[in-house]
Amino acid sequence: MRFSAILGALAAFVCFTAAASATIIGAPADGALGFQPSASPIMDQVYSFHGLLLIIITAISLFVLALLLWVMGRYREKSHPEPKKFSHNTTVEVVWTVVPILILVLIAVPSFRLLYDQDVIPEADFTIKTTGNQWNWTYEYPDHGGFEFVSNMVEDADLDGHPFAALRNLTTDVPVVVPVNAVVRVQVTASDVIHSWAVPSFGVKMDGIPGRLNETWFQATQEGIYFGQCSEICGLRHAFMPIEVHVVPQEIFDAWAEASQEDPYDAPQVLAAYYDSLRSDAQLASAR
Numbered sequence: 001m002r003f004s005a006i007l008g009a010l011a012a013f014v015c016f017t018a019a020a021s022a023t024i025i026g027a028p029a030d031g032a033l034g035f036q037p038s039a040s041p042i043m044d045q046v047y048s049f050h051g052l053l054l055i056i057i058t059a060i061s062l063f064v065l066a067l068l069l070w071v072m073g074r075y076r077e078k079s080h081p082e083p084k085k086f087s088h089n090t091t092v093e094v095v096w097t098v099v100p101i102l103i104l105v106l107i108a109v110p111s112f113r114l115l116y117d118q119d120v121i122p123e124a125d126f127t128i129k130t131t132g133n134q135w136n137w138t139y140e141y142p143d144h145g146g147f148e149f150v151s152n153m154v155e156d157a158d159l160d161g162h163p164f165a166a167l168r169n170l171t172t173d174v175p176v177v178v179p180v181n182a183v184v185r186v187q188v189t190a191s192d193v194i195h196s197w198a199v200p201s202f203g204v205k206m207d208g209i210p211g212r213l214n215e216t217w218f219q220a221t222q223e224g225i226y227f228g229q230c231s232e233i234c235g236l237r238h239a240f241m242p243i244e245v246h247v248v249p250q251e252i253f254d255a256w257a258e259a260s261q262e263d264p265y266d267a268p269q270v271l272a273a274y275y276d277s278l279r280s281d282a283q284l285a286s287a288r
């Protein structure tokens, strides 16, 4: 009895994680270290730059620690009672000036490349304009008929049965939708105070400033659901204006964009139907 209960729980857990991993990619995970999984070329670059820096700072820290330990042992009063009187050593001074410069140049090359690639937007397939408000986001799709919608966080009380109820304080009622592999230009502004539109898995974080139009871009290379949050402290409900982006195949995006021109608040039905079909395909496959 007990064994079968454990087996049942294990099977349920496996099913749950299989379903979850099929769709939700860019989200925080319990006990996780490091970044959320990368799903864009820019985030891949951020990843490898972070890896390079980690190696460099670890090597520097270990080297300085070793030097300290050596000096503390070698030149303590007991083993070195008579201190030397010299105060300069040209070789050592040249080395400790030149080596840090070389390290900084080594860091600067990938750093400037990453800054450039983030800043210079390649030819975009389409534009999304997002406006930060206290405390939600307005989205416009000017290249798809100019429809517009406001995306609010789903409150705890409404999470049950919500088609995209996934993560508390991260799910929105009307998500952003983009096609997989499309280069998306994001224009970011704000209507009241400074906000910041950030999605970790895309390596995107751009301030929305009233009276100013900032630009950034991303190319989501993997289908799935990605979450982000406002990253500029903007007032009382700063923590409750999340960002939810669905990356779907081009034809699903086209159907959604068409439905959005009619009624953007009804268009998420297209996504729900798509996910239902995925789920039943997966159930069919596992039943075989």
Ligand SMILES: [Cu+2]
Pocket (backbone or CB within 6 Å): 132, 133, 194, 195, 196, 230, 231, 232, 233, 234, 238, 241
């Ligand atoms: Cu905000």
